[in-house]
Amino acid sequence: MASGLxxxxxxxxxxxxxxxxxxxxxxxxxxxxxxxxxxxPLPAYAAMSYVWAPNASDERPTFGxxxxxxxxxxxxxxxxxxxxxxxxxxxxxxxCINQADNxxxxxxxxxxxxxxxxxxCVLIWFGSIGDEEAREVDTVLQINQEASTAKSPLSxxxxxxxxxxxxxxLSKRWFSRAWTWQESYVARSRKFFWGHFTFDEDFMxxxxxxxxxxxxDLRNDASFQDSFFRKVVPMLTGxxxxxxxxxxxxxxxxxxxxRAAGCKCPSDIVYSVMNASPGAPKLPVDYxxxxxxxxxxxxxxxxxxxxxxxxLSQAQQHLQTAVSIDAKRMEWxxxxxxxRWPYRDEEISxxxxxxxxxxxxxxxxxxxxRVLTLQGIFLDxxxxxxxxQLPNPRSLQQxxxxxxxxxxxxxxxxxxxxxxxxxxxxxxxxxxxxxxxxDRLGMAMMFGIPYKDQSEASKARKSQSRLDQFLKVxxxxxxxxGYYANVPITAQEDDVIAILYGSNLPLVLRPINYTERPGxxxxxxxxxxxxxxxxxxxxxxxxxxxxxEEQANAEGIATGPxxxxxxxxxxxxx
Numbered sequence: 231m232a233s234g235l236x237x238x239x240x241x242x243x244x245x246x247x248x249x250x251x252x253x254x255x256x257x258x259x260x261x262x263x264x265x266x267x268x269x270x271p272l273p274a275y276a277a278m279s280y281v282w283a284p285n286a287s288d289e290r291p292t293f294g295x296x297x298x299x300x301x302x303x304x305x306x307x308x309x310x311x312x313x314x315x316x317x318x319x320x321x322x323x324x325x326c327i328n329q330a331d332n333x334x335x336x337x338x339x340x341x342x343x344x345x346x347x348x349x350x351c352v353l354i355w356f357g358s359i360g361d362e363e364a365r366e367v368d369t370v371l372q373i374n375q376e377a378s379t380a381k382s383p384l385s386x387x388x389x390x391x392x393x394x395x396x397x398x399x400l401s402k403r404w405f406s407r408a409w410t411w412q413e414s415y416v417a418r419s420r421k422f423f424w425g426h427f428t429f430d431e432d433f434m435x436x437x438x439x440x441x442x443x444x445x446x447d448l449r450n451d452a453s454f455q456d457s458f459f460r461k462v463v464p465m466l467t468g469x470x471x472x473x474x475x476x477x478x479x480x481x482x483x484x485x486x487x488x489r490a491a492g493c494k495c496p497s498d499i500v501y502s503v504m505n506a507s508p509g510a511p512k513l514p515v516d517y518x519x520x521x522x523x524x525x526x527x528x529x530x531x532x533x534x535x536x537x538x539x540x541x542l543s544q545a546q547q548h549l550q551t552a553v554s555i556d557a558k559r560m561e562w563x564x565x566x567x568x569x570r571w572p573y574r575d576e577e578i579s580x581x582x583x584x585x586x587x588x589x590x591x592x593x594x595x596x597x598x599x600r601v602l603t604l605q606g607i608f609l610d611x612x613x614x615x616x617x618x619q620l621p622n623p624r625s626l627q628q629x630x631x632x633x634x635x636x637x638x639x640x641x642x643x644x645x646x647x648x649x650x651x652x653x654x655x656x657x658x659x660x661x662x663x664x665x666x667x668x669d670r671l672g673m674a675m676m677f678g679i680p681y682k683d684q685s686e687a688s689k690a691r692k693s694q695s696r697l698d699q700f701l702k703v704x705x706x707x708x709x710x711x712g713y714y715a716n717v718p719i720t721a722q723e724d725d726v727i728a729i730l731y732g733s734n735l736p737l738v739l740r741p742i743n744y745t746e747r748p749g750x751x752x753x754x755x756x757x758x759x760x761x762x763x764x765x766x767x768x769x770x771x772x773x774x775x776x777x778x779e780e781q782a783n784a785e786g787i788a789t790g791p792x793x794x795x796x797x798x799x800x801x802x803x804x
Contacts, residue, residue: 242341245265248325274350275321278307281303299324316353335517354410354413354421364426392437411488482532482544488502489572497517500525526599538733563602566599610727610764611727612738613723615706645714705721709764737758738762742755
């Protein structure tokens, strides 16, 4: 790449824009670069969202005599957009950033969200289209035009044909990349390009909404359904399942959705989410430090910012066996989520940031980002497994014995059933009709696919099936004080159950002898095993009582007899 193109480095508040037009005589592109400050009014421009080709690229003389490396896919996209004369100025990362300058790349990453949020439109390029695919798309677009002219809805057969024609879009690499998510999420508006076809947002909303009713893959393929709601719908619409009802950005939930996103450097999984919202933790962009250090920083600052330990539930995703817990500790700390791995929906609960007043986490961390210190209450110790795996809740519907479970004074069989079910019945989704395509997509992301012909019994079976899947990786154990606990299958005898500030569930921790430095003294620290459910001790009374007593002691107020005899301790988690 000719260094003359980037003779003036960009500062942290400047960007380059690409002026692009077509040399119609030679069917070539004419391009120039201009620099602009983000602190001054910017000219109208569009930002391109596309996938870098991993190994396919060509040098092309596109800046006068200067040659630049452009992938065939990007070259086709630029030609397609320039021929249409949609936007004379574009922002394209491969050309507007000096890819040979690591400092410039790091500074541009920090303002990437502003670049895309300031663009009039984000142009999403899915890639080229084959001849047969193009013929199918032409056919269904003609059908759509005829239906629109006649003001009549598509028939079921026509809708299925429509979905078959556009189904290949959903498997494009664009959906699996880290940065393309942010580029679409912050966009003010979007246009979609598939070869020579262009689609607007209303068209895409209708296609996705019809898919909920007529795409067979969504009914029959659980993996495709997960990808559809976790990647496709949010990235094509901007609907965000990681926002609460007030529109507040939930960094932990976004990371859960975006884990294992494709990128050259795993740190970009964090950076792409971090820069998408002012509510996310702000970290220095550092491509020199290990990615797991970036993951540790993101988790720690999220805990500190929200007071919630919810993000720790994602650290147990790849701790599938007792052996892997120790192996993970050797590589990195057990409390650090490793977002390089895919998401598995096997958590006891979805954590939220809504922890009770006075019970927020107050974390501290060592300078090497390995040891996380949290405060909480030592509750109990596991003694034995009742079963290797949990009993099927449906086999425990009726009490079969009269022994009384001491902590809650109920029949033992009832306590076992409640422990197996996590204290609640399976959640059943309600069907909602007569809503807009966009609202239907939002409801489906939150509560599942609202099939019009789906019976309550069918929905109950799906909910039970999900619970049964969860039970495969958990078991019932007894504690020394006689509590039943629903614990991860990796839990062992002598593991500790603790209730930590910032968590709405108890955690299973494993005591270990830990040496902080070679030749140093061993100290007892803990590795994270996972969440658990302790029947009869799930109402948060321990933390509330401890927090109330601690505050009263700090203020010198006599509270009478202690409400709780369990001491608040520091837990060093490695």
